[in-house]
Amino acid sequence: MNLDVREQFPILQQEINGHPLVYLDSAATSQKPRVVIDALQHYYQWDNANVHRGVHTLGSRATDAYEGAREKVARFINAKSTQEIIFTRGTTTALNLVASSYARAVCGEGDEIVLTPMEHHSNLIPWQQVAKATGATLKYITLQPDGSVDLAEVEKVVTAQTKIVAIAHVSNVMGVVNPVKQIAEIAHRNGAIIVVDGAQSAPHMKVDVQDLDSDFYAFSSHKMCGPTGIGVLYGKKALLESMEPIEFGGEMIDEVGLYDSTWKELPWKFEGGTPIIAGAVGLGAAIDFLTDIGMDNIERHESEIASYAMNRLSELKGITVYGPRTRKVGLVTFNLGDVHPHDVATVLDASGIAVRAGHHCCQPLMRWLNVNSTVRASFYLYNTKDDVDRLISALIQTKEYFGDAT
Amino acid sequence: MQLDDLYRQVIMDHYKNPRNKGKFEDGAITVDLNNPTCGDKITLQLKVNNGVVEDAKYTGDGCSISMSSASMMTAAVKGKTLEEARDMIARFSQLMLGEDVQFDDYEDIEALSGVNKFPARIKCATLSWNALRKVIDEEQFNK
Numbered sequence: 001m002n003l004d005v006r007e008q009f010p011i012l013q014q015e016i017n018g019h020p021l022v023y024l025d026s027a028a029t030s031q032k033p034r035v036v037i038d039a040l041q042h043y044y045q046w047d048n049a050n051v052h053r054g055v056h057t058l059g060s061r062a063t064d065a066y067e068g069a070r071e072k073v074a075r076f077i078n079a080k081s082t083q084e085i086i087f088t089r090g091t092t093t094a095l096n097l098v099a100s101s102y103a104r105a106v107c108g109e110g111d112e113i114v115l116t117p118m119e120h121h122s123n124l125i126p127w128q129q130v131a132k133a134t135g136a137t138l139k140y141i142t143l144q145p146d147g148s149v150d151l152a153e154v155e156k157v158v159t160a161q162t163k164i165v166a167i168a169h170v171s172n173v174m175g176v177v178n179p180v181k182q183i184a185e186i187a188h189r190n191g192a193i194i195v196v197d198g199a200q201s202a203p204h205m206k207v208d209v210q211d212l213d214s215d216f217y218a219f220s221s222h223k224m225c226g227p228t229g230i231g232v233l234y235g236k237k238a239l240l241e242s243m244e245p246i247e248f249g250g251e252m253i254d255e256v257g258l259y260d261s262t263w264k265e266l267p268w269k270f271e272g273g274t275p276i277i278a279g280a281v282g283l284g285a286a287i288d289f290l291t292d293i294g295m296d297n298i299e300r301h302e303s304e305i306a307s308y309a310m311n312r313l314s315e316l317k318g319i320t321v322y323g324p325r326t327r328k329v330g331l332v333t334f335n336l337g338d339v340h341p342h343d344v345a346t347v348l349d350a351s352g353i354a355v356r357a358g359h360h361c362c363q364p365l366m367r368w369l370n371v372n373s374t375v376r377a378s379f380y381l382y383n384t385k386d387d388v389d390r391l392i393s394a395l396i397q398t399k400e401y402f403g404d405a406t
Numbered sequence: 407m408q409l410d411d412l413y414r415q416v417i418m419d420h421y422k423n424p425r426n427k428g429k430f431e432d433g434a435i436t437v438d439l440n441n442p443t444c445g446d447k448i449t450l451q452l453k454v455n456n457g458v459v460e461d462a463k464y465t466g467d468g469c470s471i472s473m474s475s476a477s478m479m480t481a482a483v484k485g486k487t488l489e490e491a492r493d494m495i496a497r498f499s500q501l502m503l504g505e506d507v508q509f510d511d512y513e514d515i516e517a518l519s520g521v522n523k524f525p526a527r528i529k530c531a532t533l534s535w536n537a538l539r540k541v542i543d544e545e546q547f548n549k
Contacts (some may be wrong), residue, residue, distance in 0.1 A: 062464075125500070220445075260544050271433060339469065340446060340469035340470060342446075342468075342469035342471070342527070342530060343413075343470050343471075346409070346526075346527060347409060348413065350409050357442065357444070358444045358445055359444070359445040363445070366445065372444040372445045372446075372447070372467045372468075373444065401409065401413070402418075403469075
Protein backbone atom coordinates (compact mmCIF):
# COMPACT_ATOMS: atom_id res chain seq x y z
CA MET A 1 0.00 0.00 0.00
CA ASN A 2 1.23 3.47 -0.87
CA LEU A 3 -0.22 6.44 0.98
CA ASP A 4 0.53 8.83 -1.91
CA VAL A 5 1.46 11.71 0.33
CA ARG A 6 4.98 12.36 -0.89
CA GLU A 7 3.92 15.30 -3.09
CA GLN A 8 2.58 17.06 -0.02
CA PHE A 9 6.10 17.36 1.44
CA PRO A 10 7.94 20.15 -0.39
CA ILE A 11 11.34 19.23 1.05
CA LEU A 12 11.21 15.77 -0.50
CA GLN A 13 10.99 17.21 -4.00
CA GLN A 14 14.67 18.17 -4.13
CA GLU A 15 17.86 16.51 -5.26
CA ILE A 16 20.75 15.91 -2.85
CA ASN A 17 24.19 15.44 -4.38
CA GLY A 18 22.62 14.92 -7.78
CA HIS A 19 20.07 12.30 -6.70
CA PRO A 20 16.43 12.57 -5.67
CA LEU A 21 16.33 12.79 -1.86
CA VAL A 22 15.48 9.59 0.01
CA TYR A 23 14.85 10.66 3.58
CA LEU A 24 15.28 7.75 6.00
CA ASP A 25 15.86 9.67 9.23
CA SER A 26 12.32 10.32 10.45
CA ALA A 27 13.02 8.78 13.84
CA ALA A 28 15.36 11.74 14.39
CA THR A 29 12.89 14.24 12.98
CA SER A 30 10.12 13.98 10.43
CA GLN A 31 9.61 16.21 7.42
CA LYS A 32 6.70 18.67 7.32
CA PRO A 33 3.76 18.65 4.92
CA ARG A 34 2.67 21.81 3.13
CA VAL A 35 -0.41 22.16 5.39
CA VAL A 36 1.79 22.46 8.49
CA ILE A 37 4.13 24.99 6.88
CA ASP A 38 1.07 26.96 5.71
CA ALA A 39 -0.51 26.85 9.18
CA LEU A 40 2.64 28.35 10.71
CA GLN A 41 2.76 31.05 8.09
CA HIS A 42 -0.96 31.80 8.42
CA TYR A 43 -0.65 32.11 12.16
CA TYR A 44 2.20 34.61 11.96
CA GLN A 45 0.66 36.52 9.07
CA TRP A 46 -2.90 36.87 10.45
CA ASP A 47 -3.37 35.76 14.06
CA ASN A 48 -0.18 36.41 16.01
CA ALA A 49 -0.66 37.86 19.51
CA ASN A 50 0.03 36.77 23.04
CA VAL A 51 -2.46 34.37 24.59
CA HIS A 52 -4.74 34.48 27.63
CA ARG A 53 -4.49 38.22 28.18
CA GLY A 54 -5.26 40.42 25.21
CA VAL A 55 -8.75 41.87 25.01
CA HIS A 56 -8.20 42.60 21.35
CA THR A 57 -9.29 40.46 18.42
CA LEU A 58 -5.87 39.03 17.63
CA GLY A 59 -5.45 38.03 21.27
CA SER A 60 -8.67 36.04 21.04
CA ARG A 61 -7.67 34.44 17.76
CA ALA A 62 -4.25 33.41 19.09
CA THR A 63 -5.77 32.04 22.29
CA ASP A 64 -8.39 30.11 20.34
CA ALA A 65 -5.72 28.69 18.04
CA TYR A 66 -3.47 27.70 20.95
CA GLU A 67 -6.22 26.13 23.07
CA GLY A 68 -7.75 24.58 19.94
CA ALA A 69 -4.47 22.76 19.39
CA ARG A 70 -4.66 21.44 22.95
CA GLU A 71 -8.11 20.01 22.20
CA LYS A 72 -6.73 18.30 19.11
CA VAL A 73 -3.91 16.75 21.13
CA ALA A 74 -6.35 15.55 23.80
CA ARG A 75 -8.52 13.87 21.16
CA PHE A 76 -5.47 12.45 19.35
CA ILE A 77 -4.36 10.42 22.38
CA ASN A 78 -7.84 10.11 23.93
CA ALA A 79 -7.11 12.05 27.11
CA LYS A 80 -10.13 12.63 29.34
CA SER A 81 -9.66 16.36 29.37
CA THR A 82 -7.54 19.19 27.98
CA GLN A 83 -6.43 19.81 31.57
CA GLU A 84 -4.29 16.72 31.20
CA ILE A 85 -2.35 18.14 28.22
CA ILE A 86 0.71 20.22 29.09
CA PHE A 87 2.61 21.83 26.24
CA THR A 88 6.38 21.50 26.69
CA ARG A 89 9.42 22.04 24.52
CA GLY A 90 9.48 18.36 23.58
CA THR A 91 9.70 14.85 24.98
CA THR A 92 12.90 15.62 26.88
CA THR A 93 11.37 18.59 28.68
CA ALA A 94 8.21 16.62 29.37
CA LEU A 95 10.12 13.74 30.98
CA ASN A 96 12.26 16.19 32.94
CA LEU A 97 9.10 17.85 34.25
CA VAL A 98 7.88 14.53 35.66
CA ALA A 99 11.31 13.78 37.12
CA SER A 100 11.88 17.23 38.62
CA SER A 101 8.40 17.75 40.01
CA TYR A 102 6.65 14.43 40.63
CA ALA A 103 9.61 12.10 41.19
CA ARG A 104 11.61 14.35 43.49
CA ALA A 105 8.53 14.81 45.67
CA VAL A 106 7.61 11.15 45.99
CA CYS A 107 10.99 9.35 45.92
CA GLY A 108 13.21 8.82 48.91
CA GLU A 109 15.78 6.48 50.38
CA GLY A 110 14.84 2.86 49.71
CA ASP A 111 12.46 3.67 46.86
CA GLU A 112 13.06 2.27 43.41
CA ILE A 113 12.78 3.59 39.88
CA VAL A 114 12.57 0.87 37.22
CA LEU A 115 13.94 1.38 33.71
CA THR A 116 15.16 -0.68 30.76
CA PRO A 117 18.61 -0.55 29.14
CA MET A 118 16.98 0.45 25.85
CA GLU A 119 15.93 3.90 27.06
CA HIS A 120 16.90 7.02 25.14
CA HIS A 121 19.19 9.23 27.22
CA SER A 122 16.26 11.57 27.82
CA ASN A 123 14.35 8.83 29.63
CA LEU A 124 17.43 7.76 31.55
CA ILE A 125 19.47 10.71 32.79
CA PRO A 126 16.53 12.54 34.45
CA TRP A 127 15.98 9.42 36.58
CA GLN A 128 19.69 9.13 37.40
CA GLN A 129 19.50 12.70 38.68
CA VAL A 130 16.40 11.92 40.73
CA ALA A 131 18.14 8.90 42.23
CA LYS A 132 21.19 10.99 43.17
CA ALA A 133 19.08 13.73 44.71
CA THR A 134 16.63 11.54 46.64
CA GLY A 135 18.58 8.38 47.48
CA ALA A 136 16.24 6.25 45.38
CA THR A 137 17.71 3.26 43.53
CA LEU A 138 17.60 2.63 39.77
CA LYS A 139 16.74 -0.91 38.70
CA TYR A 140 16.80 -2.30 35.19
CA ILE A 141 14.55 -4.83 33.49
CA THR A 142 16.80 -7.40 31.76
CA LEU A 143 16.14 -7.50 28.02
CA GLN A 144 15.53 -10.70 26.07
CA PRO A 145 18.26 -11.75 23.60
CA ASP A 146 16.31 -10.12 20.73
CA GLY A 147 16.03 -6.87 22.68
CA SER A 148 12.39 -7.22 23.69
CA VAL A 149 10.89 -6.93 27.17
CA ASP A 150 9.45 -10.05 28.78
CA LEU A 151 6.66 -9.43 31.29
CA ALA A 152 8.02 -12.12 33.63
CA GLU A 153 11.18 -10.01 33.95
CA VAL A 154 9.08 -6.95 34.70
CA GLU A 155 7.28 -8.89 37.46
CA LYS A 156 10.67 -9.77 38.98
CA VAL A 157 12.01 -6.21 39.03
CA VAL A 158 8.91 -4.20 40.01
CA THR A 159 8.28 -4.49 43.75
CA ALA A 160 6.40 -2.73 46.53
CA GLN A 161 9.41 -0.40 46.80
CA THR A 162 8.97 0.74 43.18
CA LYS A 163 7.63 4.25 42.84
CA ILE A 164 8.09 4.79 39.12
CA VAL A 165 8.44 2.62 36.02
CA ALA A 166 9.79 4.66 33.09
CA ILE A 167 9.89 2.99 29.68
CA ALA A 168 9.83 3.74 25.98
CA HIS A 169 6.70 2.69 24.12
CA VAL A 170 8.86 2.02 21.05
CA SER A 171 12.66 1.71 21.03
CA ASN A 172 14.31 4.31 18.80
CA VAL A 173 17.06 1.82 17.99
CA MET A 174 15.53 -1.63 17.69
CA GLY A 175 11.95 -0.81 16.78
CA VAL A 176 10.72 -2.97 19.66
CA VAL A 177 7.16 -2.17 20.73
CA ASN A 178 6.99 -2.57 24.49
CA PRO A 179 3.85 -3.96 26.15
CA VAL A 180 3.27 -0.75 28.10
CA LYS A 181 -0.37 -1.58 28.89
CA GLN A 182 0.63 -4.79 30.66
CA ILE A 183 3.60 -3.09 32.30
CA ALA A 184 1.25 -0.35 33.57
CA GLU A 185 -0.89 -3.05 35.17
CA ILE A 186 2.15 -4.54 36.93
CA ALA A 187 3.30 -1.08 38.07
CA HIS A 188 -0.15 -0.18 39.42
CA ARG A 189 -0.53 -3.53 41.20
CA ASN A 190 2.69 -2.68 43.06
CA GLY A 191 1.62 0.85 43.90
CA ALA A 192 3.90 2.49 41.32
CA ILE A 193 3.11 4.79 38.43
CA ILE A 194 4.25 4.40 34.82
CA VAL A 195 5.91 7.08 32.70
CA VAL A 196 5.85 6.28 28.98
CA ASP A 197 8.28 7.84 26.51
CA GLY A 198 6.07 8.04 23.45
CA ALA A 199 8.49 9.89 21.16
CA GLN A 200 8.68 6.94 18.74
CA SER A 201 5.09 5.71 19.11
CA ALA A 202 2.75 8.72 19.00
CA PRO A 203 3.84 9.62 15.43
CA HIS A 204 3.39 6.10 14.12
CA MET A 205 0.42 4.37 15.74
CA LYS A 206 -2.91 5.02 17.39
CA VAL A 207 -2.27 5.86 21.03
CA ASP A 208 -5.02 5.74 23.64
CA VAL A 209 -3.63 6.84 26.99
CA GLN A 210 -6.76 5.71 28.82
CA ASP A 211 -6.61 2.23 27.32
CA LEU A 212 -2.86 2.01 28.06
CA ASP A 213 -3.59 3.34 31.55
CA SER A 214 -0.44 5.47 31.36
CA ASP A 215 0.06 7.87 34.23
CA PHE A 216 2.33 10.08 32.14
CA TYR A 217 2.92 9.98 28.40
CA ALA A 218 5.42 12.24 26.62
CA PHE A 219 5.94 12.94 22.93
CA SER A 220 7.34 15.50 20.47
CA SER A 221 5.68 17.41 17.66
CA HIS A 222 8.67 17.40 15.32
CA LYS A 223 8.69 13.62 14.93
CA MET A 224 5.03 13.65 13.80
CA CYS A 225 5.06 16.17 10.95
CA GLY A 226 4.80 19.17 13.29
CA PRO A 227 7.29 21.94 14.03
CA THR A 228 10.28 21.63 16.35
CA GLY A 229 10.25 23.22 19.77
CA ILE A 230 6.96 21.85 21.04
CA GLY A 231 5.93 18.62 22.68
CA VAL A 232 3.37 17.24 25.03
CA LEU A 233 3.23 15.87 28.52
CA TYR A 234 0.01 13.98 29.16
CA GLY A 235 -0.60 13.28 32.84
CA LYS A 236 -3.56 11.94 34.78
CA LYS A 237 -5.34 14.91 36.28
CA ALA A 238 -5.02 13.82 39.92
CA LEU A 239 -1.26 13.39 39.53
CA LEU A 240 -0.78 16.71 37.77
CA GLU A 241 -2.85 18.44 40.43
CA SER A 242 -0.62 17.03 43.15
CA MET A 243 2.51 18.37 41.46
CA GLU A 244 4.30 21.67 41.93
CA PRO A 245 5.30 23.70 38.87
CA ILE A 246 9.02 23.83 38.11
CA GLU A 247 8.98 27.02 36.06
CA PHE A 248 7.63 30.20 37.57
CA GLY A 249 6.73 33.51 35.99
CA GLY A 250 4.04 35.00 33.80
CA GLU A 251 1.07 33.03 32.47
CA MET A 252 1.14 30.43 35.24
CA ILE A 253 0.01 32.47 38.24
CA ASP A 254 -3.32 33.05 39.90
CA GLU A 255 -2.40 35.74 42.42
CA VAL A 256 1.01 37.19 43.18
CA GLY A 257 1.95 38.84 46.44
CA LEU A 258 5.22 40.23 47.66
CA TYR A 259 6.08 37.05 49.55
CA ASP A 260 3.83 34.35 48.17
CA SER A 261 1.90 33.44 45.06
CA THR A 262 -0.67 30.95 43.90
CA TRP A 263 -0.92 29.07 40.64
CA LYS A 264 -3.42 28.89 37.84
CA GLU A 265 -5.39 25.70 37.46
CA LEU A 266 -4.35 22.90 35.10
CA PRO A 267 -2.87 22.83 32.56
CA TRP A 268 -1.56 26.41 32.70
CA LYS A 269 0.26 26.15 36.04
CA PHE A 270 2.96 24.20 34.18
CA GLU A 271 3.23 26.65 31.30
CA GLY A 272 5.16 29.61 32.69
CA GLY A 273 6.08 32.37 30.25
CA THR A 274 4.68 33.06 26.80
CA PRO A 275 4.00 29.58 25.45
CA ILE A 276 5.03 28.08 22.12
CA ILE A 277 1.92 29.39 20.39
CA ALA A 278 2.89 28.96 16.75
CA GLY A 279 4.34 25.55 17.57
CA ALA A 280 1.05 24.43 19.04
CA VAL A 281 -0.80 25.70 15.97
CA GLY A 282 1.60 23.74 13.75
CA LEU A 283 1.22 20.63 15.88
CA GLY A 284 -2.56 20.96 15.61
CA ALA A 285 -2.26 21.09 11.81
CA ALA A 286 0.01 18.04 11.87
CA ILE A 287 -2.53 16.12 13.95
CA ASP A 288 -5.29 17.02 11.49
CA PHE A 289 -3.07 15.86 8.64
CA LEU A 290 -2.22 12.53 10.29
CA THR A 291 -5.78 11.94 11.43
CA ASP A 292 -7.13 12.54 7.91
CA ILE A 293 -4.80 9.84 6.58
CA GLY A 294 -5.59 7.63 9.55
CA MET A 295 -3.14 6.41 12.17
CA ASP A 296 -4.10 2.80 11.43
CA ASN A 297 -3.22 3.30 7.76
CA ILE A 298 0.08 4.92 8.68
CA GLU A 299 0.95 2.07 11.03
CA ARG A 300 0.09 -0.55 8.40
CA HIS A 301 2.06 1.28 5.73
CA GLU A 302 5.18 1.57 7.89
CA SER A 303 4.95 -2.03 9.00
CA GLU A 304 4.88 -3.11 5.34
CA ILE A 305 7.87 -0.95 4.44
CA ALA A 306 9.84 -2.15 7.47
CA SER A 307 9.11 -5.81 6.71
CA TYR A 308 10.17 -5.25 3.13
CA ALA A 309 13.35 -3.56 4.33
CA MET A 310 14.09 -6.43 6.73
CA ASN A 311 13.73 -8.93 3.86
CA ARG A 312 15.86 -6.95 1.46
CA LEU A 313 18.56 -6.28 4.08
CA SER A 314 18.81 -10.00 4.79
CA GLU A 315 19.89 -10.48 1.17
CA LEU A 316 23.08 -8.54 1.89
CA LYS A 317 26.06 -10.59 2.94
CA GLY A 318 27.83 -9.51 6.10
CA ILE A 319 24.98 -7.40 7.43
CA THR A 320 23.98 -7.49 11.11
CA VAL A 321 20.45 -6.30 11.90
CA TYR A 322 19.71 -5.47 15.55
CA GLY A 323 16.48 -6.19 17.38
CA PRO A 324 13.67 -8.68 16.71
CA ARG A 325 13.33 -10.42 13.35
CA THR A 326 9.92 -8.92 12.66
CA ARG A 327 9.00 -5.27 12.60
CA LYS A 328 5.77 -3.54 13.48
CA VAL A 329 7.25 -0.07 13.31
CA GLY A 330 9.25 1.55 10.58
CA LEU A 331 12.85 1.46 11.62
CA VAL A 332 15.79 -0.85 11.02
CA THR A 333 19.19 -0.63 12.67
CA PHE A 334 22.18 -2.47 11.30
CA ASN A 335 25.88 -2.64 10.61
CA LEU A 336 27.40 -3.43 7.25
CA GLY A 337 30.32 -5.79 7.79
CA ASP A 338 33.25 -3.88 9.23
CA VAL A 339 32.46 -0.64 7.42
CA HIS A 340 32.02 2.01 10.09
CA PRO A 341 28.49 3.51 10.34
CA HIS A 342 29.79 7.05 9.63
CA ASP A 343 31.42 5.83 6.45
CA VAL A 344 28.21 4.06 5.45
CA ALA A 345 26.22 7.23 6.10
CA THR A 346 28.65 9.37 4.08
CA VAL A 347 28.53 7.04 1.09
CA LEU A 348 24.72 6.87 1.27
CA ASP A 349 24.55 10.67 1.48
CA ALA A 350 26.55 10.88 -1.73
CA SER A 351 23.64 8.94 -3.29
CA GLY A 352 21.06 11.32 -1.80
CA ILE A 353 20.04 8.95 0.99
CA ALA A 354 19.79 10.35 4.53
CA VAL A 355 20.30 7.86 7.38
CA ARG A 356 21.47 8.21 10.96
CA ALA A 357 24.81 6.84 12.12
CA GLY A 358 25.98 6.81 15.71
CA HIS A 359 24.77 5.74 19.12
CA HIS A 360 21.28 7.22 18.71
CA CYS A 361 21.38 8.74 22.22
CA CYS A 362 21.36 5.19 23.61
CA GLN A 363 24.86 4.52 24.91
CA PRO A 364 23.77 1.85 27.45
CA LEU A 365 21.88 0.01 24.71
CA MET A 366 24.93 0.21 22.42
CA ARG A 367 26.95 -1.48 25.18
CA TRP A 368 24.23 -4.12 25.53
CA LEU A 369 24.41 -4.73 21.77
CA ASN A 370 28.21 -4.74 22.11
CA VAL A 371 28.74 -2.08 19.43
CA ASN A 372 29.86 1.52 19.51
CA SER A 373 27.53 2.71 16.83
CA THR A 374 25.08 1.54 14.21
CA VAL A 375 23.33 2.72 11.05
CA ARG A 376 19.62 3.42 11.37
CA ALA A 377 17.13 3.79 8.55
CA SER A 378 13.73 4.97 9.75
CA PHE A 379 10.58 5.23 7.67
CA TYR A 380 7.46 7.32 7.78
CA LEU A 381 4.27 7.76 5.85
CA TYR A 382 6.03 9.38 2.86
CA ASN A 383 8.52 6.56 2.30
CA THR A 384 7.99 3.89 -0.33
CA LYS A 385 9.40 0.50 -1.26
CA ASP A 386 11.37 2.34 -3.96
CA ASP A 387 13.18 4.17 -1.14
CA VAL A 388 14.12 0.79 0.36
CA ASP A 389 15.38 -0.39 -3.04
CA ARG A 390 17.51 2.74 -3.36
CA LEU A 391 18.91 2.07 0.12
CA ILE A 392 19.80 -1.53 -0.73
CA SER A 393 21.52 -0.55 -4.02
CA ALA A 394 23.54 2.11 -2.23
CA LEU A 395 24.53 -0.35 0.52
CA ILE A 396 25.80 -2.76 -2.14
CA GLN A 397 27.83 0.12 -3.61
CA THR A 398 29.14 0.94 -0.15
CA LYS A 399 30.40 -2.59 0.32
CA GLU A 400 32.11 -2.45 -3.05
CA TYR A 401 33.57 0.97 -2.36
CA PHE A 402 35.17 -0.14 0.87
CA GLY A 403 36.28 -3.42 -0.63
CA ASP A 404 34.55 -5.23 2.16
CA ALA A 405 35.18 -8.93 1.80
CA THR A 406 32.50 -10.10 4.22
CA MET B 407 30.23 15.63 -4.16
CA GLN B 408 33.03 13.23 -4.97
CA LEU B 409 33.54 10.41 -2.50
CA ASP B 410 37.07 9.92 -3.76
CA ASP B 411 37.92 13.43 -2.51
CA LEU B 412 37.26 12.10 0.96
CA TYR B 413 38.35 8.49 0.87
CA ARG B 414 41.76 8.80 -0.74
CA GLN B 415 44.01 5.80 -1.14
CA VAL B 416 46.40 7.05 1.55
CA ILE B 417 43.55 7.36 4.04
CA MET B 418 42.27 3.88 3.36
CA ASP B 419 45.80 2.55 3.73
CA HIS B 420 46.17 4.11 7.19
CA TYR B 421 42.69 2.82 8.10
CA LYS B 422 43.40 -0.74 7.07
CA ASN B 423 47.06 -0.77 8.15
CA PRO B 424 47.14 1.51 11.17
CA ARG B 425 50.52 2.79 12.36
CA ASN B 426 51.28 2.96 16.06
CA LYS B 427 48.14 1.20 17.19
CA GLY B 428 48.63 -0.24 20.65
CA LYS B 429 49.36 0.61 24.25
CA PHE B 430 52.38 1.43 26.38
CA GLU B 431 52.51 -0.42 29.67
CA ASP B 432 54.02 2.56 31.51
CA GLY B 433 55.99 5.75 31.20
CA ALA B 434 53.50 7.49 28.91
CA ILE B 435 51.05 10.35 29.28
CA THR B 436 47.58 9.05 28.50
CA VAL B 437 44.50 10.94 27.38
CA ASP B 438 41.05 9.50 26.64
CA LEU B 439 38.81 11.49 24.38
CA ASN B 440 35.27 10.79 23.15
CA ASN B 441 33.28 12.34 20.40
CA PRO B 442 29.96 12.26 22.27
CA THR B 443 27.91 13.14 19.22
CA CYS B 444 28.92 10.02 17.31
CA GLY B 445 30.50 7.61 19.77
CA ASP B 446 34.05 7.67 18.42
CA LYS B 447 36.69 7.27 21.08
CA ILE B 448 40.46 7.39 21.26
CA THR B 449 43.10 6.70 23.88
CA LEU B 450 46.31 8.53 22.96
CA GLN B 451 49.64 7.87 24.67
CA LEU B 452 52.82 9.90 24.27
CA LYS B 453 56.28 9.30 25.68
CA VAL B 454 57.88 12.70 26.14
CA ASN B 455 61.50 13.24 27.11
CA ASN B 456 63.07 16.69 27.52
CA GLY B 457 60.25 18.27 25.55
CA VAL B 458 60.56 15.85 22.64
CA VAL B 459 57.97 13.23 21.67
CA GLU B 460 59.92 9.98 21.66
CA ASP B 461 57.04 7.65 20.89
CA ALA B 462 53.28 7.66 20.38
CA LYS B 463 50.56 5.02 20.38
CA TYR B 464 46.79 5.01 20.22
CA THR B 465 43.83 2.72 20.54
CA GLY B 466 40.31 3.63 19.62
CA ASP B 467 37.11 2.94 17.86
CA GLY B 468 35.83 5.06 15.05
CA CYS B 469 35.30 5.58 11.38
CA SER B 470 37.93 5.45 8.65
CA ILE B 471 38.49 9.20 8.88
CA SER B 472 39.02 9.40 12.65
CA MET B 473 41.20 6.29 12.82
CA SER B 474 43.34 7.08 9.78
CA SER B 475 43.84 10.60 11.12
CA ALA B 476 45.04 9.13 14.44
CA SER B 477 47.41 6.81 12.59
CA MET B 478 48.92 9.71 10.61
CA MET B 479 49.10 12.04 13.59
CA THR B 480 51.00 9.54 15.75
CA ALA B 481 53.41 8.83 12.91
CA ALA B 482 53.98 12.54 12.29
CA VAL B 483 54.44 13.59 15.90
CA LYS B 484 57.31 11.23 16.69
CA GLY B 485 60.60 13.05 17.11
CA LYS B 486 58.92 16.45 17.26
CA THR B 487 59.32 18.94 20.09
CA LEU B 488 56.11 19.88 21.86
CA GLU B 489 56.22 23.30 20.19
CA GLU B 490 56.57 21.67 16.78
CA ALA B 491 53.66 19.42 17.66
CA ARG B 492 51.57 22.47 18.58
CA ASP B 493 52.46 24.00 15.23
CA MET B 494 51.26 20.83 13.49
CA ILE B 495 47.96 21.00 15.36
CA ALA B 496 47.52 24.59 14.17
CA ARG B 497 48.33 23.62 10.60
CA PHE B 498 45.88 20.71 10.79
CA SER B 499 43.13 23.11 11.87
CA GLN B 500 43.92 25.26 8.83
CA LEU B 501 43.77 22.18 6.63
CA MET B 502 40.27 21.44 7.96
CA LEU B 503 39.26 25.00 7.11
CA GLY B 504 40.22 24.34 3.51
CA GLU B 505 43.44 26.32 3.55
CA ASP B 506 46.42 25.25 1.49
CA VAL B 507 48.95 24.06 4.06
CA GLN B 508 51.90 21.74 3.71
CA PHE B 509 52.99 18.85 5.85
CA ASP B 510 56.42 18.38 4.34
CA ASP B 511 57.51 16.23 7.25
CA TYR B 512 54.58 13.83 6.82
CA GLU B 513 52.81 14.35 3.51
CA ASP B 514 50.16 11.65 4.07
CA ILE B 515 48.29 14.14 6.26
CA GLU B 516 47.55 16.33 3.24
CA ALA B 517 45.27 13.55 1.97
CA LEU B 518 42.82 14.60 4.69
CA SER B 519 42.31 17.98 2.99
CA GLY B 520 39.21 16.55 1.26
CA VAL B 521 37.44 16.27 4.62
CA ASN B 522 36.85 20.02 4.35
CA LYS B 523 34.18 19.34 1.72
CA PHE B 524 32.34 17.03 4.15
CA PRO B 525 31.57 19.32 7.11
CA ALA B 526 29.90 16.53 9.09
CA ARG B 527 33.16 14.60 9.10
CA ILE B 528 35.56 17.32 10.26
CA LYS B 529 34.99 16.36 13.88
CA CYS B 530 36.06 12.80 12.99
CA ALA B 531 39.36 13.99 11.55
CA THR B 532 40.14 16.33 14.46
CA LEU B 533 39.44 13.89 17.33
CA SER B 534 43.00 12.55 17.63
CA TRP B 535 44.49 16.03 17.17
CA ASN B 536 42.36 17.33 20.03
CA ALA B 537 43.68 14.43 22.08
CA LEU B 538 47.22 15.46 21.13
CA ARG B 539 46.56 19.00 22.32
CA LYS B 540 45.32 17.64 25.65
CA VAL B 541 48.41 15.48 26.09
CA ILE B 542 50.70 18.44 25.40
CA ASP B 543 48.71 20.67 27.77
CA GLU B 544 49.05 18.03 30.45
CA GLU B 545 52.78 17.68 29.89
CA GLN B 546 53.43 21.43 29.86
CA PHE B 547 51.01 22.75 32.48
CA ASN B 548 50.26 19.98 34.92
CA LYS B 549 53.73 18.84 35.75
